[in-house]
Amino acid sequence: MGKVVGIDLGTTNSLVAYVGERGPVVIRDASGDALLPSVVSVDAGGTVFVGREAQRRLLTDSSRTVYSVKRFMGRGVDDVRDEAHLLPFRVGGEAGGVVRIGVGGQEFAPPEISAFVLRELKRRAEEHFREQGEFDFEVDRAVITVPAYFNDAQRTATRDAGRLAGLEVLRIINEPTAASLAYGLDQKNRGTIAVYDLGGGTFDISILKVEDGVFQVLATNGDTHLGGDDIDRLLTELVITELGTAGHGLPAETVQAIRKAAIQAKIDLSTADEADILVDRSPSLPDGFTRRITRAEFDALIRPLVDRTLAPVRQALEDAGLEPHDVDEVVLVGGSTRVPLVRRLVEELFGRAPHSDVNPDEVVAVGAAVQADILISGRREMLLLDVTPLSLGIETIGGVTSKIILRNSTIPASGREMYSTSVDGQTAVDIHVVQGERELVADCRSLARFRLRGIPPMPAGLPRIEVRFQIDANGILSVSAKELRTDVEQTIDVKPSYGLTDAEVEQMLIDSFEHAEADFEARLLIEARNEAESVVHATGKSLRRPDFAQLAGREIPPSEVAVIERALAALKEAIGGSDRELIHHRTHELNDVTKHLAEVMMNKSLREALAGRSVDDV
Amino acid sequence: MTPEPLTVRSITPPECRNCSASVPVDEHFCPQCSRIQSLGRHGDYFAFLGLPRRLELDSQELDRRFRDLSRQFHPDFYYNATPSERLASLERSSYLNDAYRALKQPVSRIEHLLSIEGLPLGTSDQGNAKVPPSLLEEVFALNEELDEIRDARESGADPSVLAERLAAARRPIEAKRDEHERALAEASAQWDREASAGAAERRAALETLRQLLLERNYIVNLLATIEREAAAHG
Numbered sequence: 001m002g003k004v005v006g007i008d009l010g011t012t013n014s015l016v017a018y019v020g021e022r023g024p025v026v027i028r029d030a031s032g033d034a035l036l037p038s039v040v041s042v043d044a045g046g047t048v049f050v051g052r053e054a055q056r057r058l059l060t061d062s063s064r065t066v067y068s069v070k071r072f073m074g075r076g077v078d079d080v081r082d083e084a085h086l087l088p089f090r091v092g093g094e095a096g097g098v099v100r101i102g103v104g105g106q107e108f109a110p111p112e113i114s115a116f117v118l119r120e121l122k123r124r125a126e127e128h129f130r131e132q133g134e135f136d137f138e139v140d141r142a143v144i145t146v147p148a149y150f151n152d153a154q155r156t157a158t159r160d161a162g163r164l165a166g167l168e169v170l171r172i173i174n175e176p177t178a179a180s181l182a183y184g185l186d187q188k189n190r191g192t193i194a195v196y197d198l199g200g201g202t203f204d205i206s207i208l209k210v211e212d213g214v215f216q217v218l219a220t221n222g223d224t225h226l227g228g229d230d231i232d233r234l235l236t237e238l239v240i241t242e243l244g245t246a247g248h249g250l251p252a253e254t255v256q257a258i259r260k261a262a263i264q265a266k267i268d269l270s271t272a273d274e275a276d277i278l279v280d281r282s283p284s285l286p287d288g289f290t291r292r293i294t295r296a297e298f299d300a301l302i303r304p305l306v307d308r309t310l311a312p313v314r315q316a317l318e319d320a321g322l323e324p325h326d327v328d329e330v331v332l333v334g335g336s337t338r339v340p341l342v343r344r345l346v347e348e349l350f351g352r353a354p355h356s357d358v359n360p361d362e363v364v365a366v367g368a369a370v371q372a373d374i375l376i377s378g379r380r381e382m383l384l385l386d387v388t389p390l391s392l393g394i395e396t397i398g399g400v401t402s403k404i405i406l407r408n409s410t411i412p413a414s415g416r417e418m419y420s421t422s423v424d425g426q427t428a429v430d431i432h433v434v435q436g437e438r439e440l441v442a443d444c445r446s447l448a449r450f451r452l453r454g455i456p457p458m459p460a461g462l463p464r465i466e467v468r469f470q471i472d473a474n475g476i477l478s479v480s481a482k483e484l485r486t487d488v489e490q491t492i493d494v495k496p497s498y499g500l501t502d503a504e505v506e507q508m509l510i511d512s513f514e515h516a517e518a519d520f521e522a523r524l525l526i527e528a529r530n531e532a533e534s535v536v537h538a539t540g541k542s543l544r545r546p547d548f549a550q551l552a553g554r555e556i557p558p559s560e561v562a563v564i565e566r567a568l569a570a571l572k573e574a575i576g577g578s579d580r581e582l583i584h585h586r587t588h589e590l591n592d593v594t595k596h597l598a599e600v601m602m603n604k605s606l607r608e609a610l611a612g613r614s615v616d617d618v
Numbered sequence: 619m620t621p622e623p624l625t626v627r628s629i630t631p632p633e634c635r636n637c638s639a640s641v642p643v644d645e646h647f648c649p650q651c652s653r654i655q656s657l658g659r660h661g662d663y664f665a666f667l668g669l670p671r672r673l674e675l676d677s678q679e680l681d682r683r684f685r686d687l688s689r690q691f692h693p694d695f696y697y698n699a700t701p702s703e704r705l706a707s708l709e710r711s712s713y714l715n716d717a718y719r720a721l722k723q724p725v726s727r728i729e730h731l732l733s734i735e736g737l738p739l740g741t742s743d744q745g746n747a748k749v750p751p752s753l754l755e756e757v758f759a760l761n762e763e764l765d766e767i768r769d770a771r772e773s774g775a776d777p778s779v780l781a782e783r784l785a786a787a788r789r790p791i792e793a794k795r796d797e798h799e800r801a802l803a804e805a806s807a808q809w810d811r812e813a814s815a816g817a818a819e820r821r822a823a824l825e826t827l828r829q830l831l832l833e834r835n836y837i838v839n840l841l842a843t844i845e846r847e848a849a850a851h852g
Contacts, residue, residue: 170697214685375697380689409719412693414712472708473693 002140004170004376005125006368008178009114009144009158011070011227012200012335014038015365016121019373024182024366027128034362036124038200040116041065042103047526050120059260062088062252064103068229071201072099072110073161074153076498083225086233086259088252098498109500111161112508118144118165141168143372145364147202148174149222149389151435152447152477153498159476160505170375172474175199176206177386178367179333180215183358184382191328192218194317196346196354197364198309199334201227205313207320207327216385219319219408221312228266228336231302235262238301239277239291246285254284261289269298270338299341306342313349319408330354333363385410388471395432395441404469407437411471419465419481425457431467433477446497452481452490465490528583532575535587539568539594542601555600560593567593632658635702644668646690646710654691656702657709662734663717671734672813673727673806684718725834728806728827735820737828739835750833756790760840763787764847771850784848791840798834805830 005027008015013035017026026034033052041054042064049057058065066089072080077093084091090102100107122139129137144167146158155172162169176195183193190211197204204222208215236259240247250258261279268275272295279289317324330346332354337343346354374382387408393401394417404415419429429452436444455463464484471477481490495501500508542548543564552561571586633640639650644665647654664671667683689695691714696707720726729739749757764787767780809823 171694211681212685214688216685374694378695378697380695383685383689383692383694385688385692410715412708412712413715414709470708470712473711 002136002138003125003129003134004141004372005121005139005143006178006365006370006372007118007121007142007144008175008365008368009070009117009146009161010038010200010364011068011202011229012038013361014117014121015362016125017362017365017369018125019369024369026362026365027125029124034365036117036120037067038070038114038117039065039067040069040113042106044104045526046106048116050116058088058256059253062256063090065089066101066103066108066113068201069101069110069113071225071229072101073114074151074155074157074498075099075110086236086255088256098500109504109508111157111164111500111505114158114161115164118142118161118167122165122167139167141170141372141376143171143173143368143375144169145175145178145368146172147197147199147222147224148176148204148206148217148220148386149202149224150174150475151224151390151445152475153445153496154224155474155476156496156499159474160500163505164508170372172476173368173371173384174204174206174217174220174386174475175364176204176220176333177208177215177217177384178365178371179331179358179363180206180208180210180367181370181382181384182363182367183331183355184210184215192322192326193329193331194313194327194350195331195333196309196313196337197222197333198336198342199227200336201225201229203227203309203312205309205316207316207322213382214385215383216410217387217408218322219316220387220389221316221319222389223308223312226305226308227334230305231266231336231339232259232263234301234305235266235277235293238262239279239289242291243285243289251284254279254282257282257285258289265293266298266339269293269295270340295340302339302341306339306345309342310345310349313346324350327352331358332356333358333360335361386473386475387411388413388475390435390445391437392447392469392471392477393434393436393441393444395434399441401434401436401439401441401444405471409471411475412473413471415469417467417469419452419463419467420461421455421458421463422460424460426460426463427455427457428453429455429465431479433469433479447477448496448499450479450492450495452492454488454490455483456486456488458485525578525580525583528580528587529575532571532583532587535590535594536568536571536575539564539590539597542594542597543568551600551604556597560596563593564590564597646687654696654699654703654706654710656706657713663721663730664734666713666717667721669721670813671731672810673724673731674810675721675727677722680718680721684714687714724802724806725831728802728831731809732824732828732831735824737824739828739831750829750836753794753833753836756794757840760787760791760844764843767847781848784844788841788844791837791844795834795837795841798830798837802827802830802834 003018005016005018015026015034015036017024028034036051037055039051039054039058041049041057041061043049043061054065058067071083072091077095077097077099080091080099091099092102093100099110101110101113125139126137142162144158144162146155159169159172176197179197180193180195193208193210195206195208202222202224203226204220206220207218209218236255239258239262240250258279261277265275265277274292274294277291277293279285281288327350330350330352332343332346337360343354370382371384388405388411389407391403391407392405392415393403396402404417405413421429431450431452432441433447433450434441434444435447438444452465452467455465465481466484467479467481469477469479479492481492482488483490567586567590571590574582574586632643634648634651634653634655636653637648637651639648641648641655643658645655667680667687669675669683688711691707691710693704693707693711696704699707720730732738763783767783771780805823805826809827812819812823
């Protein structure tokens with residue numbers, strides 16, 4: 001069995017952590033950075049870049065670079081029409097179907113893009129374990145976090161992403177709950193905790209009761225389309241508007257440069273009273289752009305966004321049957337809680353200062369690692385009891401929702417409903433499952449359509465079919481059915497409304513293996529070419545020296561020069577092709593035949609360097 | 619609205635799947651091999667939680683039992699178990715969560731008691747049924763007042779005056795609700811005292827509870843109607 005990790009798969013950044021012998025560890029890259037930007041870029045040759053490198057490519061190859069893909073997980077094309085306009089990549093797909101992300105000539109489902117991020121985290125963790133001298137360093141299982149307010153389709157999409165990345169997803173857990181688990185690690189006390197989690201793209205509020213190591217969520221609420229991204233967009237739009245006519249039809253790369261400047265200004269404003277939005281010069285913006293913004297102006301700009309978090313907080317408190325002053329601790333999670341206005345409004349609402357002694361970026365990954373450790377160790381000191389954020393219902397006559405499992409029910413949760421037939425000899429019944437709080441099916445989120453088949457032919461109304469809905473500890477629904485008169489288990493065909501079928505995931509998995517091999521090959525080929533080009537470059541430089549003829553005449557016979565020229569031409573030809581082995585081979589050949597040349601050059605350089613100096617100076 | 623309690627159909631004889639020992643229906647684990655048992659036919663939340671069938675319930679004791687049993691059943695702790703144990707853990711956890719939710723609130727607790735004592739409210743009794751005789755007078759007055767308020771609103775009356783009239787219409791209904799909740803508390807205490815009495819006394823106590831609960835649900839629905847009316851005023 002391989003290693004197990006906890007993963008915070010964020011809108012903006014992702015992290016990976018595990019529980020070692022001395023407690024939880026957040027895994028960092030070679031430069032000490034724990035955050036992996038959730039950005040994926042695919043170049044024209046099909047090579048995939050993830051993280052910082054992909055983030056850099058946002059400024060040079062925007063249309064092939066995808067960020068904030070979490071906002072599209074488990075969503076339909078119709079949901080996201082409004083927000084696609086400032087994004088450099090294509091957001092499309094069939095009407096009524098799932099979102100497809102277009103990168104160059106290729107199309108990806110959002111879980112496929114997320115899988116690239118997960119694979120990079122898996123690779124990072126494996127490298128870490130290898131460096132630790134672990135014999136068995138493969139990472140094959142993970143707990144992955146999602147916003148508490150994610151619906152069934154969004155959770156399933158996240159689980160699909162894990163599968164596509166070659167990870168067995170042990171559990172999907174909610175981000176605020178994970179945070180509370182990490183936060184509660186060294187707290188022996190009990191009480192009521194509110195976790196306010198404002199991340200890059202999503203907002204969650206969870207109210208928990210902690211007692212005897214049991215972390216019981218009382219209520220949760222949120223908005224899966226509200227976060228730091230929206231602040232960035234407001235600032236970006238501000239700059240584009242102020243550019244006037246110059247702001248029309250800017251290339252995507254320039255929009256990204258503005259966005260980068262806006263993000264920097266936002267970060268600066270967390271500690272300073274004013275900051276500059278500094279956009280560098282570029283062909284489409286020859287003078288660049290500088291705009292000073294004060295904290296007060298910034299606060300006024302983002303106030304409506306922050307206010308949108310308050311109604312869910314009040315609703316969660318009401319559902320938990322609590323008043324704001326009943327809450328003992330307020331914990332802030334997510335990078336966007338560094339915004340001073342957010343802290344102030346949260347403090348005003350609860351009438352107490354929120355905790356800020358936890359790292360809001362890392363606490364979720366640590367919680368995921370702790371949960372992963374609980375699952376594999378079977379230790380029972382701590383237990384998370386989470387809830388389902390949205391009511392589960394079925395469509396009844398007249399398009400009205402009949403609720404079967406109410407929101408804020410502790411999971412796992414189950415419900416059942418009796419069905420019958422309306423026509424003599426009917427052998428199948430269609431069921432439409434939705435999630436949401438509204439009365440009408442049209443106002444709720446369609447989850448799936450089920451067809452119950454294999455009902456024994458009977459007069460209309462006689463069959464008694466019991467359909468069981470089971471929400472598991474991941475918050476994901478499964479359905480089973482049985483005809484009670486005959487005790488016959490029914491077959492159920494599931495058509496997810498905004499998700500991938502199992503067959504589609506399987507196919508993607510096969511494609512991604514092929515793709516992964518191609519990726520690896522592409523990377524190796526690029527490396528080989530780079531190495532070859534540097535040798536070609538150095539050799540060419542020597543041959544073109546103005547004093548070469550003089551040097552060669554004395555030390556390098558023409559036959560040797562001819563050999564070098566031939567090897568050089570042969571390598572150049574190989575670089576033009578894509579045979580990696582051939583490139584390697586000819587690089588070595590050129591290296592061999594230029595050894596003597598290199599020595600001569602080296603000696604000459606030395607002699608030049610020493611000329612005019614006495615031996616004592618050396 | 620509380621769903622009817624789950625009476626899960628027995629799919630296996632009441633014996634341990636692991637060691638075939640016979641297991642009493644209220645045991646969660648096999649007395650012989652201590653494996654978690656699949657959830658057979660069960661409908662009694664009180665017995666499931668190991669509590670007496672009483673309506674006065676120590677809320678902290680309920681919480682404690684819920685936490686203890688969660689620690690014993692939760693799927694987290696069956697990750698490496700056999701498929702049948704994992705299924706049993708999922709079923710028992712789901713059932714425990716239902717049981718806890720139903721017993722936590724006094725009203726749903728009474729509803730559950732009635733259903734296991736053979737006097738279920740049924741889905742058509744959730745407050746939409748015909749007007750309980752004891753409420754006829756109030757309901758008649760309320761409907762008349764609501765009609766007048768609607769007419770006044772449509773002819774453009776001052777919203778603040780209408781809001782005042784709505785609030786006034788609310789008051790007697792709220793008083794009725796408070797009265798019923800006191801009566802329910804009294805009837806609950808009566809049930810707890812009669813629990814060991816004869817069948818006739820028990821039946822009478824249950825009938826009282828049922829009647830009060832039906833009326834109370836009806837009143838809650840009336841209040842929701844007033845709420846919707848108030849919302850229509852913006």
